[in-house]
Amino acid sequence: MRKSFLKIISAFLVIIPVFIFSCTPGSCYDETEARVKASMYQSATEKIVAPDSVSLFGLERDSAIYKKTSNITSMLFPLDPTTETCTFLVKINGESDTVTFSYSSYAHFISKECGYTYYFTIEQPVTTNNIIDKIVLTKKTIKTLNEENMRIYY
Amino acid sequence: MRRICAYIISVALFSGYIPVYGQDTDVPQDSVTIPLKVSFGIEASGPVIYFTDKNVLNTEAYLLYDFDNKKALHAAGGYSNYKYSQYNYSYRNKGIFFKAGVDFNILKPEISGGKYWAGIGLLYGISRFTWQVDSFSYENYWGKHTFSMPEQSDWGHYLEVSPGFRAELLKNLSIGWSVSLRKLLITSASKDLKPAYIPGYGSTGNSISFGMNYFLTFNFSYKKIRVGIKPEPAEEGGSGTGIIRSIR
Numbered sequence: 001m002r003k004s005f006l007k008i009i010s011a012f013l014v015i016i017p018v019f020i021f022s023c024t025p026g027s028c029y030d031e032t033e034a035r036v037k038a039s040m041y042q043s044a045t046e047k048i049v050a051p052d053s054v055s056l057f058g059l060e061r062d063s064a065i066y067k068k069t070s071n072i073t074s075m076l077f078p079l080d081p082t083t084e085t086c087t088f089l090v091k092i093n094g095e096s097d098t099v100t101f102s103y104s105s106y107a108h109f110i111s112k113e114c115g116y117t118y119y120f121t122i123e124q125p126v127t128t129n130n131i132i133d134k135i136v137l138t139k140k141t142i143k144t145l146n147e148e149n150m151r152i153y154y
Numbered sequence: 155m156r157r158i159c160a161y162i163i164s165v166a167l168f169s170g171y172i173p174v175y176g177q178d179t180d181v182p183q184d185s186v187t188i189p190l191k192v193s194f195g196i197e198a199s200g201p202v203i204y205f206t207d208k209n210v211l212n213t214e215a216y217l218l219y220d221f222d223n224k225k226a227l228h229a230a231g232g233y234s235n236y237k238y239s240q241y242n243y244s245y246r247n248k249g250i251f252f253k254a255g256v257d258f259n260i261l262k263p264e265i266s267g268g269k270y271w272a273g274i275g276l277l278y279g280i281s282r283f284t285w286q287v288d289s290f291s292y293e294n295y296w297g298k299h300t301f302s303m304p305e306q307s308d309w310g311h312y313l314e315v316s317p318g319f320r321a322e323l324l325k326n327l328s329i330g331w332s333v334s335l336r337k338l339l340i341t342s343a344s345k346d347l348k349p350a351y352i353p354g355y356g357s358t359g360n361s362i363s364f365g366m367n368y369f370l371t372f373n374f375s376y377k378k379i380r381v382g383i384k385p386e387p388a389e390e391g392g393s394g395t396g397i398i399r400s401i402r
Contacts, residue, residue, distance in 0.1 A: 033294050058296065061295075063295075078294045081292060082299055106346060107301070107303065109349075109350065111359045112350045112351075112357055115242045115243035116242075116243055116287065116301075118292055
């Protein structure tokens with residue numbers, strides 16, 4: 001009895017460190033912001049082509065999301081969960097257009113480590129047509145996944 | 155995680171030799187007397203953890219009823235009060251859970267003798283709980299905003315597989331532990347607002363929830379049965395029915 005008792009106690013002692021280890025909080029490695037991912041299509045060829053330069057600003061905002069950035073074939077538009085519309089100023093190869101998103105937002109639990117974020121359901125974006133020919137919405141639910149949501153033809 | 159579980163189970167099953175119960179002589183016997191018991195107990199680690207971390211309180215009590223020397227009814231219930239906060243959110247959850255199923259003893263009767271249990275429990279659990287997010291912050295290009303979610307009620311159903319070990323330490327008192335592997339089957343919560351924690355189940359982050367349980371059990375015998383022993387082939391230099399046998 002004494003011997004088996006000692007064995008059981010030993011087993012307890014072996015397990016306790018594993019138990020403690022399993023309770024150690026982890027870190028967040030997931031994407032935590034859902035943004036509209038727009039692929040850049042050249043109208044003439046209907047193929048993905050990077051513009052010479054791209055700038056992106058929130059309307060009436062000074063800070064740029066992209067500033068004369070080259071060699072990008074997709075842009076990420078951050079949306080504001082406290083409002084239902086967002087308007088952006090898009091400059092492609094020096095010419096400007098505005099793109100307006102109307103959307104609804106809803107909270108989404110990512111994980112215990114990362115917490116909560118907002119997902120969005122967007123409607124067909126409205127754009128001016130200086131450099132942008134059209135916008136085609138391909139996936140209206142905006143999640144943190146790396147997936148195309150719309151195509152900008154220019 | 156799988157390696158950890160395998161390691162723990164190995165420790166449980168090969169933790170040593172256990173004395174044979176009910177054999178007073180070296181004369182081979184063809185049966186042993188096994189007491190069938192009604193047992194009740196508590197899960198001990200929950201209150202202990204609460205002393206070190208006031209944000210997590212898990213209590214669980216259970217009842218075991220031996221059908222025979224291999225199977226026992228396992229019914230348990232508990233209460234959980236869980237709080238969690240980190241840099242970007244603060245979460246609260248409390249509720250109750252019930253689970254029921256069968257514990258299977260894999261020990262031979264001449265080894266268990268009604269005093270030892272090593273085996274696996276298969277349980278179905280239901281949890282009823284409320285949860286709320288006191289605050290969560292969201293920061294992006296448009297600024298930093300703080301939101302909250304009001305209290306809401308949900309339930310969850312899950313399956314639990316719990317291999318473990320129990321040993322009678324004193325008369326009518328057993329101690330033991332088990333590893334719990336739980337799979338969430340369904341929950342009333344929306345897929346976007348899955349609760350971070352479910353009472354009785356644990357954290358919902360992974361597809362399988364893992365937990366350790368330590369038990370204090372009080373046993374009361376209600377009946378004794380005779381259980382036959384399968385004769386073992388005689389080995390050279392030994393009777394094969396010695397006082398000490400390994401768990402295999």
